[in-house]
Amino acid sequence: MSSLLEIREVNSGYVGVQVLWDLSLSVEAGSLCCVLGPNGAGKTTLARTITGAIPAWSGDVMLDGSSISRATPEARARIGVAQVPQGRRVFADMTVEENLEVARFAARGREDPTSLPFVYELFPKLKHLGGQQAGRLSGGEQQMLAVGRSLMTEPRLLVMDEPSLGLAPLLVGMLYEAIARIRDRGVAVLLIEQVVEAALGVADTVAVLESGRVAAYGPASEFRDSEALKSAYLGGGVATNGDAERQSSEILGDQS
Numbered sequence: 001m002s003s004l005l006e007i008r009e010v011n012s013g014y015v016g017v018q019v020l021w022d023l024s025l026s027v028e029a030g031s032l033c034c035v036l037g038p039n040g041a042g043k044t045t046l047a048r049t050i051t052g053a054i055p056a057w058s059g060d061v062m063l064d065g066s067s068i069s070r071a072t073p074e075a076r077a078r079i080g081v082a083q084v085p086q087g088r089r090v091f092a093d094m095t096v097e098e099n100l101e102v103a104r105f106a107a108r109g110r111e112d113p114t115s116l117p118f119v120y121e122l123f124p125k126l127k128h129l130g131g132q133q134a135g136r137l138s139g140g141e142q143q144m145l146a147v148g149r150s151l152m153t154e155p156r157l158l159v160m161d162e163p164s165l166g167l168a169p170l171l172v173g174m175l176y177e178a179i180a181r182i183r184d185r186g187v188a189v190l191l192i193e194q195v196v197e198a199a200l201g202v203a204d205t206v207a208v209l210e211s212g213r214v215a216a217y218g219p220a221s222e223f224r225d226s227e228a229l230k231s232a233y234l235g236g237g238v239a240t241n242g243d244a245e246r247q248s249s250e251i252l253g254d255q256s
């Protein structure tokens with residue numbers, strides 16, 4: 001059986017800086033692979049190489065058995081490679097609804113009428129906020145919208161770059177429930193994280209990146225059960241920021 005995403009010995013980086021070194025990794029259809037690793041390990045660079053924001057210098061990025069290494073980011077999006085970028089970018093001047101509708105464009109020809117209801121089922125708050133300007137939403141709400149937008153593109157592979165960054169623990173829990181349901185819908189998820197415990201809880205497989213190389217790879221259960229593996233590779237803590245309490249009370253207010 002071939003993987004939905006297969007990265008074969010990829011070298012990649014920026015002008016004058018190699019970041020990824022002979023990196024190989026695969027993600028099965030409908031499974032969730034969590035990529036962990038310290039700051040600067042190359043996680044975002046890996047995400048960019050998969051989505052096409054930067055090219056692979058050598059090696060191959062394969063989707064469902066076909067090389068997409070030379071496809072533009074737009075072409076990759078059209079065949080189902082979606083991302084939630086680090087820093088949750090949304091169109092600030094558009095409403096929530098408009099943000100979702102515009103995202104649907106990437107899926108033209110493959111639209112699924114159940115996607116919007118699925119987004120609203122995952123994040124009921126977005127439905128209530130439909131007419132609001134996205135730039136005025138809280139950080140947590142913008143992250144829900146960023147995830148919602150990615151789902152409107154009908155992804156087969158969803159690359160999420162530290163989606164929990166800056167969210168309160170309660171929101172992280174909600175987000176992770178949503179991510180698990182996205183995987184259960186059949187989407188392959190490559191989840192980049194530094195919040196180790198939460199990520200291990202939902203992952204099927206784990207890859208630890210160090211200095212642009214895969215330092216450890218295996219079933220998530222092995223990492224969950226092994227203190228030795230955790231302390232060897234996964235020293236990270238939970239990220240929160242000053243907005244945390246405000247965000248969690250907003251969300252709680254909505255859920256009650």
Ligand SMILES: Nc1ncnc2c1ncn2[C@@H]1O[C@H](COP(=O)(O)OP(=O)(O)OP(=O)(O)O)[C@@H](O)[C@H]1O
Pocket residue numbers: 014015017019037038039040041042043044045046086
């Ligand atoms: N646009 C760029 N131009 C040049 N070098 C870059 C660029 N973006 C990142 N780098 C370098 O590439 C290396 C890997 O960065 P990358 O952003 O992929 O790490 P990361 O694992 O995502 O880190 P973080 O956890 O902080 O998000 C770092 O040394 C970084 O300085």
Ligand SMILES: [Mg+2]
Pocket residue numbers: 043044045086161
């Ligand atoms: Mg990063």
